[in-house]
Amino acid sequence: MAVSDPILANSRGTKGIRGGIMEILGNLGTALAALLDWQTILAMAVGVVLGILGGAMPGISPSTAVALLVPFSYNLDPRLALILLVSIYQAANYGGAITAVLINTPGTPSTAATCFDGYPLTQQGKAGLALGISLVGSCIGGIFAAIVLILFCVPLARVALKFSPAAYFGVAIFGLATVASLGGGNVIKAIIAVLVGLLIETIGLDPISGIYRFTFGSDLLYDGFALIPALMGLFAVSAVFEQFAEWTGLDRRMEKIDNMLPSFKDLWSLKRVILQSSVIGTIIGIFPGAGGTIASFISYDTAKRTSKEPEKFGKGSLEGLAAPETADSASVGGALIPLLALGIPGSATDAVLIGAFMLHDIVPGPLLFKDHPAIVYGIFASLLVANVLVFLIGLYGNRVFIKMICVKDAVLFPLILVVALIGTYSVNSSLFDVGSCIGFGFLGWIFKRYGYPAAPVVLGIVLGKLIEYNFRRGLIMGGYSVFFTDKLAFFVLLLAMLSLFYPLIKAGLNRLRKGRQI
Amino acid sequence: MLLAFGIGVLIVLLGIGIWVRFSGRRQYLGNILLPCCLIAVSLVFLVITFGFRVEEAGPGLIPRLWIYLILVLSGVVLWQALGGRDKVAPKIERPSLLALTMAMLIGYFLVMPYIGYFLSTFIFIVVMLHILSYRKKILIYVIAVGWCVCSYLVFYKLLYIQLPLGVFEDLFYRFL
Numbered sequence: 001m002a003v004s005d006p007i008l009a010n011s012r013g014t015k016g017i018r019g020g021i022m023e024i025l026g027n028l029g030t031a032l033a034a035l036l037d038w039q040t041i042l043a044m045a046v047g048v049v050l051g052i053l054g055g056a057m058p059g060i061s062p063s064t065a066v067a068l069l070v071p072f073s074y075n076l077d078p079r080l081a082l083i084l085l086v087s088i089y090q091a092a093n094y095g096g097a098i099t100a101v102l103i104n105t106p107g108t109p110s111t112a113a114t115c116f117d118g119y120p121l122t123q124q125g126k127a128g129l130a131l132g133i134s135l136v137g138s139c140i141g142g143i144f145a146a147i148v149l150i151l152f153c154v155p156l157a158r159v160a161l162k163f164s165p166a167a168y169f170g171v172a173i174f175g176l177a178t179v180a181s182l183g184g185g186n187v188i189k190a191i192i193a194v195l196v197g198l199l200i201e202t203i204g205l206d207p208i209s210g211i212y213r214f215t216f217g218s219d220l221l222y223d224g225f226a227l228i229p230a231l232m233g234l235f236a237v238s239a240v241f242e243q244f245a246e247w248t249g250l251d252r253r254m255e256k257i258d259n260m261l262p263s264f265k266d267l268w269s270l271k272r273v274i275l276q277s278s279v280i281g282t283i284i285g286i287f288p289g290a291g292g293t294i295a296s297f298i299s300y301d302t303a304k305r306t307s308k309e310p311e312k313f314g315k316g317s318l319e320g321l322a323a324p325e326t327a328d329s330a331s332v333g334g335a336l337i338p339l340l341a342l343g344i345p346g347s348a349t350d351a352v353l354i355g356a357f358m359l360h361d362i363v364p365g366p367l368l369f370k371d372h373p374a375i376v377y378g379i380f381a382s383l384l385v386a387n388v389l390v391f392l393i394g395l396y397g398n399r400v401f402i403k404m405i406c407v408k409d410a411v412l413f414p415l416i417l418v419v420a421l422i423g424t425y426s427v428n429s430s431l432f433d434v435g436s437c438i439g440f441g442f443l444g445w446i447f448k449r450y451g452y453p454a455a456p457v458v459l460g461i462v463l464g465k466l467i468e469y470n471f472r473r474g475l476i477m478g479g480y481s482v483f484f485t486d487k488l489a490f491f492v493l494l495l496a497m498l499s500l501f502y503p504l505i506k507a508g509l510n511r512l513r514k515g516r517q518i
Numbered sequence: 519m520l521l522a523f524g525i526g527v528l529i530v531l532l533g534i535g536i537w538v539r540f541s542g543r544r545q546y547l548g549n550i551l552l553p554c555c556l557i558a559v560s561l562v563f564l565v566i567t568f569g570f571r572v573e574e575a576g577p578g579l580i581p582r583l584w585i586y587l588i589l590v591l592s593g594v595v596l597w598q599a600l601g602g603r604d605k606v607a608p609k610i611e612r613p614s615l616l617a618l619t620m621a622m623l624i625g626y627f628l629v630m631p632y633i634g635y636f637l638s639t640f641i642f643i644v645v646m647l648h649i650l651s652y653r654k655k656i657l658i659y660v661i662a663v664g665w666c667v668c669s670y671l672v673f674y675k676l677l678y679i680q681l682p683l684g685v686f687e688d689l690f691y692r693f694l
Contacts, residue, residue, distance in 0.1 A: 075677045186605075192556065192591050199563065199584045206577040213577055214566060237623075244619050247612045247650075410650035411661060414643055417623060422635065422669065426679045434627055442620070449607050450552050472575040 024154055031377035035083075035385055043080050044382055047087025048389045049397070054088065055095025056107040056405045057412065059243045062092035063348040063455070064235040068416070070356045071228055071423035078360035079375050083382040085356050086336075089349050090142055090386045093292055093328045094394060097134040098401060101321075102127060110292030110328045113300040117313065117320035124316055132262045133318055134325045135394045137274055141326035142387035144278035145285065145333025149340075150380045153369075156341040160366040166474035166482045170492035172467045175344040177496035179289030179456050187504060189452040197460020198467065200225060207465070208472055220432045225440075227355040229424045229433045230461050233440025234454040235352070236420040240413045241445040247409075261395065266318060273303050273319045274326050281327030285334020288459075291347040292328040299327030333383060339364055340376060343466065348455035351462045359427065523565060527558040545606045549599035553592040560585045560592070618649055634684035636666045 035041065054065025066088050073081035096108030101118035114134065121130035163171065180190035203214045204224025215221040277299040284295040303323035304313045313320040335346035343365030345351040357364045362372055369376055394401075424437040444454040474482050474489075483489050534554055538547050564585045570578035598604045610616060626642045643662040652658055673679045 072672075072677070075679075186595075188591050188594055192588060192595065195584050195588045195591070196556070199560075199581065199588065202581045202584070208575070209571070209573070209577040211570065211577050213570070213581065214563060241616065241619070244612065244616045245610045246608075247615055408652065410647060410652040414646035414650070415665065417646075418639055418642065418665070421623075421627065422639075422673075422681065425681070426673065426677070429680065431627075431631055431682065434630075438623055438627055441623075446548075446552065450548055451605055451607075452552075468580040471580065475575040475579075 021151070024150060027373065027377045028150060028380055031374070031381035032385070034374075034378065035381050039080060040083060040382070043076075043084040044087045044386050044389055045393065047084040048091040048386060048393050051088035051091025052095035052098070052390070052394065052397075052401055053404060055092030055111075056098040056401060058099055058105050058107055059239055059409075059413075060416070061108055061235070061239070061348070062089055062096075063352050064239055065092050066349055066352045067231045067235045067355075068419050068423060070231065070352060070359065071427045073356060074359055074427055078362055078372075079378045081360060082353075082356060082375060083378055085353060086379055086382055087386040087389070089353070090329070090332050090383060091390050091393075092349075093142075093332060094135065094138040094325070094390050095401075096328075097138070097325055098131065098398065099405065101130045101134060102402070108292070110296050110331070111324070112293070113296040113324035114321065114328075116300065116324075117315070117317045120314070120316035121318075121321065126316070129262055129266070129318075130321055131398055132395075133266070133270070133322050135391055136262065136267060137270075137277070137322040137326035138329040138394075139387050139391040140274050141278045141281055141328070141330035142332060142390070143384060144275075145282040145330040146380065146383040146387065147333075148282050149333040149336055149383065153337050153341045153376075153380075156337065157366040157369045160342050161370075163366075164474065164482075164486055164489065165470040165477065166486040166489035167492070169467060169470040169474055170483070170486075170489040170496070171342060172344060172463050172470070174492045174496040174499070175288040175338065175342075175346075176456070176459060176463060176467075177500045178287055179459050180500065185453060186451050187500070189450075190456050191500065193447060193452045193454070193456040194460045197457040197462075198464045199460075200230075200457075201461045201464025202468070207469065225436050225461070226428065226430075226433055227358060227461060228427050229436035230440050230458060231352055231355050232420040232424045233437040233442075234444035234458055235348070236416055237437060237441025238444030238448060238454060240416055240420075241441060242448060243409065243413055245445075245449075270318060270322045273307075273322050276302065276306070277323045277326035278330045281330025282334040284327070285331030285346065286337050288338060288344060288346045290331075291335065292331040295327040295331040295334075296324035299323045329387075336379070336383070340368060340379070341366060343368075345459055345462055348458060351455065351458045354462045524562060527562065531555065531558060543600070543602065546599050546602065546604060548607050549604045550596060553596040553599065556588055556592040557596070560588045564589075615649065619646070622646060622649075630682050630684070632684045634686045635669070635681040636683075637686070639669070640666055 035044070050069065051062070051065060054060050054068075055062055066085050069085060069088060073084060076084070092108060093110060096106055096111035097114050097118065099105045099107040100111040100114040101122055104115050104119035104122075106112040106115055118130050118134065121127065176194050180187060180194050201224065203221055204212065205222060206213055212222060280299045280302060281292075281295040284290045284298060285292070300313075300320060300323050303319050304310050307313065307317070307319050309317065309319075331347075335350050338344045338346045339350045339353060343354070343363065345354050354364060362368065362375065420441075421434050421437060424433050425431065427433065444457070447454055447457065474486075478485070483493060531551065531554055535547065535551055538544065538550050543550065563581065567578040567582050567585070570576060572578070595604070622642060622645060626638055630638045640662045643665060644658055647658040647661065669681070673681055
């Protein structure tokens with residue numbers, strides 16, 4: 001593989017991660033050149049197509065779309081597998097805009113804000129223009145975030161290499177805390193979901209003491225629950241159960257679209273909003289738990305407040321359409337920063353990507369830049385190119401996608417169940433994994449039904465071992481006081497407590513204010 | 519002893535379920551039972567941790583931390599549900615369809631080791647499409663057969679992954 005040798009050769013013999021701007025750009029150039037082989041281009045193209053389709057189908061989130069493909073990437077070269085999955089992730093955020101614009105149904109939760117102005121434009125006969133603006137906004141937002149990712153990830157990874165176990169524990173707890181508090185809904189239930197995931201991850205062999213925990217005498221649980229069955233069950237199987245619970249059996253019918261390319265004049269008038277939303281989306285995407293949904297709503301709100309024509313928002317405003325789409329796409333690159341540099345997933349889809357890394361025996365985090373720079377720069381380069389492919393494939397393929405999205409749910413959802421089960425089986429050829437997948441599916445459905453989000457469960461499972469290992473190592477090395485004397489650990493733990501308690505304090509103060517008014 | 523404890527917990531849960539069902543909080547049945555189940559499972563796990571060896575930063579430390587937090591927070595959620603301050607779960611529009619799908623999925627998983635992936639998947643897809651009132655009857659069988667053929671090509675020819683074949687293993691390798 002041409003790209004790995006020069007990048008790895010640059011890193012060999014160095015004590016840490018080499019990351020000056022010229023070296024980053026040099027390695028990026030090498031990685032871009034390596035993308036030019038047919039297998040990589042095919043992987044990206046397939047990823048973009050699957051991502052757009054997956055994102056467009058209501059009921060299938062980007063995390064579900066990526067999760068369904070993870071087991072099938074097992075036999076691919078790790079670099080190719082991750083490029084494929086990242087392409088799906090990036091493209092799925094645009095895919096959600098198709099149904100949001102055409103039938104006022106967001107394909108992904110993060111495209112809910114796209115409906116506000118996208119669907120009115122369709123009602124005015126401008127469906128093509130609406131999809132074109134969504135496409136351009138997504139492409140530019142995605143490329144902006146990819147550039148930020150490339151410039152900031154390597155320096156952050158170098159800093160992270162110096163983290164003590166206590167600091168790493170603090171950062172992981174901060175990640176989980178913000179997921180629970182920013183994810184929306186009931187914070188207490190979100191924390192319980194995280195804790196359930198953390199507890200599930202303690203099942204099996206304890207790596208420090210060597211004893212088996214919570215196996216109930218069964219050798220099937222000696223290795224605990226694998227990540228892939230949990231991913232498939234909590235995301236894919238539970239999503240299908242949700243669909244069947246509210247089954248209507250109605251067909252989707254979509255408008256025909258005409259010319260999609262917006263005029264230069266329209267695009268130029270949106271330059272401020274697109275740039276503003278790119279920044280908002282990237283920054284919000286960095287925070288674990290914030291993600292595309294929050295980014296798109298904040299961006300829409302900001303665009304409305306700073307617009308010269310705020311009265312047009314909600315009635316087919318081009319700014320109102322471009323803002324959430326750009327931010328949503330930019331949040332992908334932002335979310336990859338903590339994933340690659342720290343090994344902390346920033347979103348549910350990031351948690352799925354961690355599963356993909358682990359499947360290929362690669363641990364995301366600062367050492368990834370030292371041990372597998374070709375993979376890192378491959379992801380960087382593919383993110384840039386994938387956004388361009390989203391634009392091209394979206395522009396010329398939207399009519400085909402619209403026909404494919406109209407496939408009946410009666411056919412789609414049973415096949416999703418089959419794919420989920422057999423994908424789970426294919427990783428370890430284990431029927432126990434298949435049973436676990438179904439069990440997690442039930443758990444995910446019951447949790448979602450009663451307001452406990454499923455994504456924090458996955459994050460708890462993904463981060464459980466990292467948190468426990470670093471906590472116990474920190475304790476062995478310095479006792480409980482190390483979490484106070486280590487400045488970084490103390491600071492991030494304090495931030496974590498603040499992010500957890502802030503929504504509760506705010507809700508309490510609101511209730512007090514309402515009580516005084518009455 | 520653990521088994522007796524577990525049975526005791528199940529009886530308590532059943533009692534709570536019956537009480538809620540016939541009290542004025544029927545719509546909160548699930549909201550009450552779920553934290554009760556979390557508390558019950560956490561207590562079982564807590565009892566197990568007392569059997570781990572005791573040492574500094576030992577194997578029981580972290581599980582007990584998570585368990586205590588689950589117990590406290592589940593207690594808060596339970597208190598909210600009992601006080602009628604929790605959000606009621608949405609009505610299931612098609613409970614029979616959902617229950618049938620879940621039963622089919624479990625049945626699919628249970629029969630797969632015996633009759634193999636291809637036959638069990640064919641039956642699963644055909645039955646599910648019929649249950650979901652898919653109108654094009656011939657297309658149902660075309661989709662099911664097409665899916666099995668695609669699975670064979672993808673798993674056996676492309677990915678070199680063997681799927682469960684059950685009693686048809688000998689037959690499969692003789693002819694394919």
